[in-house]
Amino acid sequence: MALFISDECINCAICEAECPNNAIFSGEQHYEIDPERCTVCQGFFPTPQCQEVCPVDCILPMLA
Template identity: 65%
Template sequence: MALLITDECINCDVCEPECPNDAIYMGAEIYEIDPNKCTECVGHFDEPQCVAICPVECIPLNPAWVESKEQLMAKYERLTAGQAPK
């Protein structure tokens, strides 16, 4: 699944720079996550970095965007294809 930022978000700005896929962006009122770019940090880290750092715990799984670990890894590979290793 991709992740979702709920309306409990306080716009503290800590999650956006932590996302290795640049999936987090400022929406109309709160930060949002692009489900086409969110891999739950699969391929990058053992846990989603935005969830780990969020002070108000407002980043649950997005029930409208169900994906397996294999699908998340395939998305990671697609997003990072052609990029130099970090």
């Protein structure tokens, strides 16, 4: 299950540096997560690091 960044993103860029898979990038309107690269930090950290640092809680689980 990958994560995604909602339209509530304020483009602070804090999450980008936290991703161990380099799955987060600057999109046209806000930061985005490449679902092919997102592992929800499994194998690296016990919790998704991007969610831990996001000041507006806009990083959510992708629905199937």
